Amino acid sequence: MKKDLMEILACPICKGDLVLNVEKEDENEVISGTLYCSVCNEYYPIEEGIPNMLPPDLRE
Structure with a gap:
């Protein structure tokens, strides 16, 4: 996932801002991590x- 996406990504539930937590990245992209919504x-x-932006009840 390119970090530039943070400008347009929003929580699918409340449409609030997301916080990026990077676990692994290369020079251009985030390979693994999480996006966190503090509202939800x-x-x-x-x-x-x-990024898996499905609401939690719809994930496998």
Whole structure:
């Protein structure tokens, strides 16, 4: 996931701002980590560079 996406990404539940927590990155992209919404207290995983923005009840 490119860090530039943080400018347009929002929580799918409340449309609030997200906080990026990076676990692994290369020079251009975030490989793994989480996106956190402090309003909903929900985390959205980033796995293999892809953010999973599905609400928690719809994830596998």
